[in-house]
Amino acid sequence: MTEVTAPMTGIVHQLNVTPGAAVAEGDGVVVLESMKMHIPVPAPRAGTVQEIRVKEGDFVEEGAVLFVIG
Amino acid sequence: MANIERLRAVAARVKAGGPQRYHERLREQGKMFARERLRLLLDDLDEFIEDGLLARCEDEELPADAVVTGVGRIGGRTVCIMASDSTVKAGSWGARTVEKIVRIQEKALSLNVPIVYLVDSAGGRITDQVEMFPGRRHAGRIFYNQVKMSGRVPQVCILFGPSPAGAAYLPALSDLVIMVDKNASAYLGSPRMAEMVIGEKVDHEAMGGARMHCSVSGLGDVLAANEEEAIESAKRYLAYMPDNWRERPAEAERAAPASATPVSEIVPKDQNTPFDMYRLIDALVDGGSFFEIKKEFAPELITGFARLEGRPVGIVANQPAVKGGVLFSDSADKGARFVWMCNAYNIPLLFLADVPGFMIGSKVEREGIIRHGAKMICAVSEATVPKISVIVRKAYGAGLYAMAGPAFEPDYTLAFPNAQIAIMGPEAAINAVYYNKIQELPEEERPAYVARLRREYAEDIDIFRLASELIVDAVIEPDELRQELIRRFAACAGKRETFTERRNPVYPV
Numbered sequence: 400m401t402e403v404t405a406p407m408t409g410i411v412h413q414l415n416v417t418p419g420a421a422v423a424e425g426d427g428v429v430v431l432e433s434m435k436m437h438i439p440v441p442a443p444r445a446g447t448v449q450e451i452r453v454k455e456g457d458f459v460e461e462g463a464v465l466f467v468i469g
Numbered sequence: 470m471a472n473i474e475r476l477r478a479v480a481a482r483v484k485a486g487g488p489q490r491y492h493e494r495l496r497e498q499g500k501m502f503a504r505e506r507l508r509l510l511l512d513d514l515d516e517f518i519e520d521g522l523l524a525r526c527e528d529e530e531l532p533a534d535a536v537v538t539g540v541g542r543i544g545g546r547t548v549c550i551m552a553s554d555s556t557v558k559a560g561s562w563g564a565r566t567v568e569k570i571v572r573i574q575e576k577a578l579s580l581n582v583p584i585v586y587l588v589d590s591a592g593g594r595i596t597d598q599v600e601m602f603p604g605r606r607h608a609g610r611i612f613y614n615q616v617k618m619s620g621r622v623p624q625v626c627i628l629f630g631p632s633p634a635g636a637a638y639l640p641a642l643s644d645l646v647i648m649v650d651k652n653a654s655a656y657l658g659s660p661r662m663a664e665m666v667i668g669e670k671v672d673h674e675a676m677g678g679a680r681m682h683c684s685v686s687g688l689g690d691v692l693a694a695n696e697e698e699a700i701e702s703a704k705r706y707l708a709y710m711p712d713n714w715r716e717r718p719a720e721a722e723r724a725a726p727a728s729a730t731p732v733s734e735i736v737p738k739d740q741n742t743p744f745d746m747y748r749l750i751d752a753l754v755d756g757g758s759f760f761e762i763k764k765e766f767a768p769e770l771i772t773g774f775a776r777l778e779g780r781p782v783g784i785v786a787n788q789p790a791v792k793g794g795v796l797f798s799d800s801a802d803k804g805a806r807f808v809w810m811c812n813a814y815n816i817p818l819l820f821l822a823d824v825p826g827f828m829i830g831s832k833v834e835r836e837g838i839i840r841h842g843a844k845m846i847c848a849v850s851e852a853t854v855p856k857i858s859v860i861v862r863k864a865y866g867a868g869l870y871a872m873a874g875p876a877f878e879p880d881y882t883l884a885f886p887n888a889q890i891a892i893m894g895p896e897a898a899i900n901a902v903y904y905n906k907i908q909e910l911p912e913e914e915r916p917a918y919v920a921r922l923r924r925e926y927a928e929d930i931d932i933f934r935l936a937s938e939l940i941v942d943a944v945i946e947p948d949e950l951r952q953e954l955i956r957r958f959a960a961c962a963g964k965r966e967t968f969t970e971r972r973n974p975v976y977p978v
Contacts, residue, residue, distance in 0.1 A: 406791075406792050407792045407793075407795065407797075407828065408828075408830050408832060433792075433793060433795070434793055434795045434825040434826060434828065434829070435741060435825060435894050435896050435897050436741055436743070436789070436793030436794070436795065436825050437741050437742065437743065437793070438743070438792060438793050439743065460832065461832060
């Protein structure tokens with residue numbers, strides 16, 4: 400299980416997958432918006448998205464867990 | 470003539486270092502013996518001018534007092550060397566060790582040549598503390614000398630093993646710190662000490678390992694996979710450095726860029742879309758010349774040396790692919806230190822700006838992002854080497870200042886045709902300035918109103934308008950950037966300026 404965290408404080412702009420989806424390393428799972436920039440948060444490794452802990456529009460602090468890959 | 474035999478015997482014994490079992494341990498750890506490291510680093514170990522070989526020679530347990538010092542050649546240039554010998558008392562420092570280190574530093578200063586510290590040491594010998602710790606020419610003098618040498622002669626530290634407690638200031642006060650992954654470590658208090666004194670349980674690697682220092686603390690500049698790579702990195706770095714602050718770095722063979730992708734295809738038009746700044750650098754600089762500093766630390770800002778038709782240049786570039794290229798406290802520190810290094814050693818600076826500004830929010834305010842940002846602005850202001858700032862896509866807010874905007878005496882401010890320079894981008898500005906007016910309107914009228922305001926704002930900060938106001942010196946086509954930079958840096962070759970006269974600025978740190 401790998402917990403993937405927000406690289407910086409911002410708002411969840413877009414979720415590209417739903418739990419259960421298979422992802423390859425580097426696939427953009429979540430896109431944050433911060434400082435008016437789109438910040439893609441990629442899967443750090445291949446696997447299955449076990450859980451997504453945020454929804455679009457959520458405010459997240461740097462370091463908050465966004466999703467879990469198993 | 471008995472003493473000739475004696476000299477040969479003692480010299481041979483001393484050059485073999487400590488007991489065999491410690492040599493074997495080195496091999497198990499993937500480490501080299503100090504003199505083997507020197508064989509790789511120096512052009513010719515047989516020409517090495519070694520002094521103090523006979524330090525503590527009457528004590529069979531202390532060959533050379535655990536350190537090799539002398540003058541050698543790297544790439545044909547004279548360089549002073551200090552190398553810990555960890556087979557002797559774990560490379561620890563006694564009175565003569567310290568005296569040897571102090572002397573080789575004094576030698577580097579008087580010869581006006583770089584110094585390389587090859588460190589693998591358990592630190593000061595506590596049993597000898599009165600002879601090596603507190604006095605005038607004791608360990609403190611090593612660090613005093615380093616501060617005095619900083620900005621006069623290049624100082625490179627390769628950390629092959631530990632450098633604990635006070636000895637950790639040796640890497641901290643060097644210009645460049647190369648750390649060997651898994652073997653190098655630096656901490657003020659060891660994990661054992663931390664457990665005893667503050668109750669924290671933490672392992673060696675997490676406390677002060679190479680990877681931690683190169684990615685989190687910022688003490689390390691280059692993370693090397695092994696000792697050979699570390700030594701190679703030191704040579705590459707020195708190739709970018711002059712012998713001392715009065716001289717200029719050497720030129721090299723010119724080479725075509727590694728990537729033939731046109732710059733115009735690399736930079737997206739949309740301001741909010743990330744792109745990889747490394748692709749732009751690859752398309753811009755001589756192939757194979759890019760030598761990155763602090764690659765793993767604060768990667769939202771890229772710093773490194775490269776060459777343009779063989780001439781050295783220091784690059785400071787925002788990386789929109791990481792955290793949108795926003796500047797943080799760590800990236801500001803990283804940028805400031807790199808700019809100071811380039812300015813100290815006559816390396817022209819190239820800023821590639823694509824920056825949404827400094828990060829905002831309560832978290833970064835509490836960690837002091839204002840004073841960290843001020844540090845970078847300070848370094849950029851002080852830099853009098855040729856400096857060119859290129860606005861690649863945008864430079865908003867104090868990001869413009871940190872990236873050597875027009876007020877900071879760049880020799881040239883250049884911009885690509887889609888670039889924007891503003892206090893903030895159109896979206897943020899309209900939302901912030903017209904918030905109340907937008908809220909007063911019926912909801913269905915808001916989108917059209919906002920769109921109109923953004924259009925007007927964008928026209929106001931249009932790059933042709935800024936060029937017309939002489940804010941930027943030239944708007945250039947992206948595909949012509951390399952040639953443009955080569956010409957403009959060549960034109961700056963004769964620049965010699967002093968920023969101002971004073972004892973020292975009061976640095977915002």
